[in-house]
Amino acid sequence: MTPGGVAYCANDQDLLTWVHMTEVLSFLDAWIRYTEPAMTMADQDRYFVEMAAVAERLGVDEAPRSRTEVLQRIGAMRSQLRADARSREVAALILRPPRPSLDGVPLALVQCAAVDLLPGWARRLHRLTGSGPARPLVASGTLTLARTLRWALC
Structure with missing residues (x-):
């Protein structure tokens, strides 16, 4: 329902x-x-x-x-x-900032990258903001993380 x-x-x-x-x-x-x-x-x-x-x-x-x-x-x-209280609650759970530590950096990068991948209309609907001027850093960090994981798993 x-x-x-x-x-x-x-x-x-x-x-x-x-x-x-x-x-x-x-x-x-x-x-x-x-x-x-x-x-x-x-x-x-x-x-x-x-x-x-x-x-x-x-x-x-x-x-x-x-x-x-x-x-x-x-x-x-x-x-x-529609975005409602339930969808905002789920988004807040998924996008909860990690603990301030080095092991939280990869998660924070992936979270920012995920929001950046949303179309603008979806970010506006859910009241999310992209990484803005930091987008090149987010993209570069995410790319580095992806390449590192790919290397580690091969």
Whole structure:
């Protein structure tokens, strides 16, 4: 039940599709920003086709198969999106500042990078601010962290 009293089901097609689209787009945008800035649109669309097959196995009836289709469908849903006390509570939990220590720096970088990856309209909806003038430092630090993790895991 939503705060407005509207019943919903977690396997509702619109909800499943929304989660799939936003998750896949977010992962791809992070990959492009921190790994492959020159990724072609053809390669991006191939990724959406591959991920659509996964989504359909998980119950999504008609997963989008291109960046253009994803952006159009997200745009069509924007008027239905709301930020409320529950969404702010979840965001506050996820974005809670880490303890002031060196081991909190990687988490703080990832949190800032995640907010920076949100479209401006989504940041405004949730009253989040990007890293602004510090964005190059956040991007550089996140890239360094990603490369270090990749090196450590290989």
